[in-house]
Amino acid sequence: MPLTGKQKHFLRGLAHHCKVSVTVGAAGLSNNVLQEIDSALQHHELLKIKLPVSGRDERRNLATQICDRSRTDLVQLVGRICVIYRAGDEPIIKLP
Numbered sequence: 001m002p003l004t005g006k007q008k009h010f011l012r013g014l015a016h017h018c019k020v021s022v023t024v025g026a027a028g029l030s031n032n033v034l035q036e037i038d039s040a041l042q043h044h045e046l047l048k049i050k051l052p053v054s055g056r057d058e059r060r061n062l063a064t065q066i067c068d069r070s071r072t073d074l075v076q077l078v079g080r081i082c083v084i085y086r087a088g089d090e091p092i093i094k095l096p
Helices: 005-015 031-044 056-070
Strands: 046-050 073-078 081-085
Touching: 005 046, 005 073, 005 081, 031 046, 031 056, 056 073, 056 081
Parallel strands: none
Antiparallel strands: 046 081, 073 081
16 A cells, blocks of 8 residues: 555654665665665664665666565655665554
8 A cells, every 4th residue: 555645754754863774786776685675674664775876767766676676665765865664564663
């Protein structure tokens, strides 16, 4: 189920004070990076990911690939920072 605007606003507020959990290098989206994202999502549900230096469209495409392959929702994409969310089996974050 896609996130509503109110839910995204709530999650952006929570993510503001979080540090970057995963960094995608110049090699792009490898299986190791996806495993790290999946592992971090199981513990935190909300992640900040730092994307490699590239054009705006390339970063948007990479963020979309991350969301598709990790079954997450894109909360925010600002510059090189991408925020994603996936609820756990027993959600830690209670969405409005």
